[in-house]
Amino acid sequence: MFTGSWVIDHCIGVSVLLLIFTALVYVKGEAGGGK
Amino acid sequence: MIYNWIILICAIMVLIYVGYLSKKHTSHLEGNSSFLVGGNKVGVFVGALSILATGYSGWGFIGSPGMAYRYGGIEVLGNLFFAPAMVLGAFLAATVLKKKNAEYASYTVPEFVAAIHPGNEAAKKSIQFIAAAVTIVLLLVYLMGQVRAVSLVASAWLKVPPLAASIILMAVLVIFTAQGGLLAVARTDMLMCVGMLLSSLVIGWIIFSDVSLKEMVANLSAQNEVLMNPPTSEPYGGGKYSVYLIFAYAFLFTTTLPYMNARFLSFEKEIKPHILAVIMAPAALILSIVPLAGLYMRMKSPSLQNSDSAMPLFLEYYVPAGIAGLINLFILFAMLSTISSVLHAIASSAAYDLRKSCGAKLTHNKLINTLAVLAAAAGGVIMTFYAPPMMLNQIAIIGTGGLISLLAGPIFVHFFLPCGVWAALLSMIAGLGSNILFTAVLKFGWVEAPIAASLAGSAVYLLAGFWESKFISAKAKTP
Numbered sequence: 001m002f003t004g005s006w007v008i009d010h011c012i013g014v015s016v017l018l019l020i021f022t023a024l025v026y027v028k029g030e031a032g033g034g035k
Numbered sequence: 036m037i038y039n040w041i042i043l044i045c046a047i048m049v050l051i052y053v054g055y056l057s058k059k060h061t062s063h064l065e066g067n068s069s070f071l072v073g074g075n076k077v078g079v080f081v082g083a084l085s086i087l088a089t090g091y092s093g094w095g096f097i098g099s100p101g102m103a104y105r106y107g108g109i110e111v112l113g114n115l116f117f118a119p120a121m122v123l124g125a126f127l128a129a130t131v132l133k134k135k136n137a138e139y140a141s142y143t144v145p146e147f148v149a150a151i152h153p154g155n156e157a158a159k160k161s162i163q164f165i166a167a168a169v170t171i172v173l174l175l176v177y178l179m180g181q182v183r184a185v186s187l188v189a190s191a192w193l194k195v196p197p198l199a200a201s202i203i204l205m206a207v208l209v210i211f212t213a214q215g216g217l218l219a220v221a222r223t224d225m226l227m228c229v230g231m232l233l234s235s236l237v238i239g240w241i242i243f244s245d246v247s248l249k250e251m252v253a254n255l256s257a258q259n260e261v262l263m264n265p266p267t268s269e270p271y272g273g274g275k276y277s278v279y280l281i282f283a284y285a286f287l288f289t290t291t292l293p294y295m296n297a298r299f300l301s302f303e304k305e306i307k308p309h310i311l312a313v314i315m316a317p318a319a320l321i322l323s324i325v326p327l328a329g330l331y332m333r334m335k336s337p338s339l340q341n342s343d344s345a346m347p348l349f350l351e352y353y354v355p356a357g358i359a360g361l362i363n364l365f366i367l368f369a370m371l372s373t374i375s376s377v378l379h380a381i382a383s384s385a386a387y388d389l390r391k392s393c394g395a396k397l398t399h400n401k402l403i404n405t406l407a408v409l410a411a412a413a414g415g416v417i418m419t420f421y422a423p424p425m426m427l428n429q430i431a432i433i434g435t436g437g438l439i440s441l442l443a444g445p446i447f448v449h450f451f452l453p454c455g456v457w458a459a460l461l462s463m464i465a466g467l468g469s470n471i472l473f474t475a476v477l478k479f480g481w482v483e484a485p486i487a488a489s490l491a492g493s494a495v496y497l498l499a500g501f502w503e504s505k506f507i508s509a510k511a512k513t514p
Contacts, residue, residue, distance in 0.1 A: 004252045005263035007108035011115050015320055018119040022316040025126060029309025 036194050039360050043193065046364060047207050050223050054211025057219035067397065070404045071142035071383050072301040073218030079306050083125070083314035085221040085372075086298055088228035090121050090289065091322050093184050093370035096234070101343035103329030106270055107255065107262030109278055111326045113271055116281040118319035122312050124289030125299075129308040131450045132299040141300060144293040144380075145170065145388040148445045154456030154503075160392045162460055166442065167388030169467060170293050173438050174381050178374065178415040179422075185370040186419070191347075192363050198420055204367070205412045208375045212382070213405040217301050220375045227368035232321050234365040239324040241353055242331045251327075254334045262333070271482055284439075284482045287489055291442040292435060294373075294380035378415070382407035436474065436485030440466035443489035444496030454500025461499040466492025 002009045060076060061069035068074050077085070095114065103110040132147075141147035145166035149159040182201050189200035211219045246254075255262045268277035289295050331353075332345040339345065346366075350359040386407035390397060444462030448454075470488035473479040479487060 003249055004256060005108055007112045007263060007265065008248065008252055011108075011112050011323075014112075014115055014119060015323075018122060018316055018320065021119070022122065022312050025309045025312045029307060 038357070039192055039363070042360060042364055043367075046368075049226065050207060050211050053222050053226065054215040054219040057211075057215030057222055061216065061218055067142055067387055067400050067404070069218070070216035070400070071387060072297075073216055073221060075301060075303060076218055077221045077298065077301040078303055079310050080314060081221050081225045082129075082298055082302055082306065083311050084228035084318065085224035085376075086121065086125050086289070086295065087315060087318055087322065088224040088231065088369070088372035089295060089298070089376040090117060090285075090373075091231065091369060092181065092373035093188065093366060095322060095325055096231075096366040096369050097184070097188065097343065097346050099326040100329030100332070100346040100349070102270070103326040104333045104339065104345040105329075105342040107259075107265060107333070108252075108330065109265050109268055109271065111323075111330065113268075113278050113281045114326045115320075115323045116279070117285045118316070118323050120282045120285030121289045121319055122315045124286045125315055126308050126312040127450070128290045128296055128299045129302065129306065129311050132296070133302060133304075133306065133308070136300055137304070143167075143383045143388055144297055144300070144442070144446075145384060146391070147300060148442065148459060149392075149456075151449060152445065152454065152456040152459040158456040158460055160394075162445070162456065162463065163388050164392035165460075165463055166293075167384035167392065169438060169441055170384045171381050171389075173435060174294065174377050175411070175414055175418065177435050178377050178381070178411070179418045181370060181374050181377065182415045182419040185367060185374065188363070188370065189367055192367070198416075201416050201419065204371060205374075205416055208371060208378060209408050209412045212375055212378055213408040216404070217297065217379055220379050221298065221301065223375060224372040227365070227372040228318070230361075230365035230368050231372075232318055234362045235321045235324045237354070237358060237362065238328050238349075239321075242327055246331070246334070251330060251334060255330060258333070258337055272480065280482050280486060283486050287439045287443055287447065287485060288435070291439050291446050291489075293384070293438065293442075294376040296446070297376075297380060297383070374415075378408055378411050381411040385411070434474070434481060436481060436488070437467055437470045439485040440470040440488030440492050442466070443485075444492040447489075448493045448496050452497060452500065454496055455503040457503050458496050458500035462492045462496035465495035 002012065057073070061074040064074045099110060099114045135151055136147065139147065139150040141150050145163045148166055149163040152159065152162065182205070185204055186197035186201035189195075189204060190197040193200055211223055215222075252263050256264065265275075267273050267275060271278045271281060328349045329342075329345045332339070332349050336348070339348070350362055354362060382404060386400075386403045387397070390403075441463050444466055445459040448462075449459075466488055469491040470484055473484040473487055
């Protein structure tokens with residue numbers, strides 16, 4: 001375990017996934033002409 | 036105490052001024068557009084923070100740290116699931132609802148649900164009427180819980196009786212909601228959300244300047260291994276990963292509840308959903324820091340009698356007095372931002388949807404909208420302090436989950452597989468009925484019941500939609 005707690009590890013994982021998702025959505029949105 | 040009154044009065048003046056400005060910006064619009072959808076002037080920044088402020092009620096600041104104190108890290112994870120669910124839900128709803136509503140130009144969620152389902156006019160009116168009536172009943176009971184919470188926090192903060200505290204704050208909400216409509220609600224929500232974000236950052240800074248995450252985990256695990264490595268998701272279910280259901284719940288909550296998704300109908304026409312997601316994601320993660328205060332208090336004072344006092348005691352002992360006063364104001368803001376949206380949703384359903392679905396002439400709109408906001412606020416206060424608790428407890432069990440399951444099929448499934456008006460009507464009845472069955476009879480939890488009932492409502496929506504398309508196409512082919 002990264003922090004010694006599976007729940008805190010999952011918190012970090014979920015946060016990172018959310019940021020990656022947001023970055024992809026942003027890149028795709030801008031590439032599509034910002035619509 | 037005088038300091039608390041001064042900052043509250045300053046905040047009240049700002050909120051009422053924002054309401055006045057919003058009224059000024061939409062006063063040229065005719066009809067119901069200004070009150071119901073803010074003249075479609077809600078921009079991406081205001082919209083993003085407004086959705087978050089409404090979604091993160093006082094629970095995030097008081098209830099959730101208390102639960103984290105009692106149950107440990109599982110509450111931090113459970114609360115965190117609101118962040119991705121709300122971002123994904125808002126992104127999807129802003130994308131789909133924007134396209135749909137460009138076609139249908141609805142002012143309210145019940146009207147939108149009726150408009151997007153083609154078919155019999157009487158059935159469409161029934162949809163609008165049922166959605167509005169259930170919204171009013173269930174949100175009034177939900178409002179009662181919010182008013183109770185805000186009156187307790189404000190009464191302790193301002194040293195006045197709870198009834199007086201609730202009347203003062205509800206009067207402020209009525210003034211800016213009635214004069215500025217949804218635009219005032221969204222703009223004041225945005226200001227309140229900025230305060231909530233600053234509070235979260237201060238709370239995080241105080242915790243992590245004292246202890247690292249690993250040290251906190253090690254300390255709490257030494258107290259009780261179950262706190263940070265629970266074998267179950269208690270209080271969110273018996274399975275280890277049942278807590279993940281909160282993601283599904285929060286997603287449905289964002290996309291289907293009228294006081295949340297009315298925002299999507301009020302957006303500017305040229306709003307960009309991906310920018311909405313970019314603003315919401317980091318802000319939602321910042322708001323998710325707050326429950327860590329409960330873990331910090333568990334580490335510092337493991338024997339509190341009442342876990343709900345974790346946040347008040349954290350503010351009293353670990354935050355400088357002046358800043359703690361401001362954070363208390365922002366906690367009140369977290370509750371008020373939810374209440375103002377709920378008030379607006381109830382008033383819209385009463386003043387617009389019920390009248391329209393009953394075929395009444397839509398005249399004297401401004402007066403009726405104002406009276407509806409006033410009546411909703413007065414109803415919330417009267418029910419909180421004077422209604423028989425037994426009667427309300429029966430309705431409270433159904434809760435907002437009833438509204439989610441009522442609308443999940445006709446809104447959420449419709450995004451992917453649009454069906455007709457009878458499918459929507461049957462799905463609403465099945466969704467709400469199964470929610471009552473799951474909560475009142477089978478005693479499902481508040482997370483499981485709306486998810487299961489939404490699935491039931493969605494299944495009925497698809498089955499009835501299939502039957503409807505067959506029946507209608509067969510009838511159409513008959514010479």
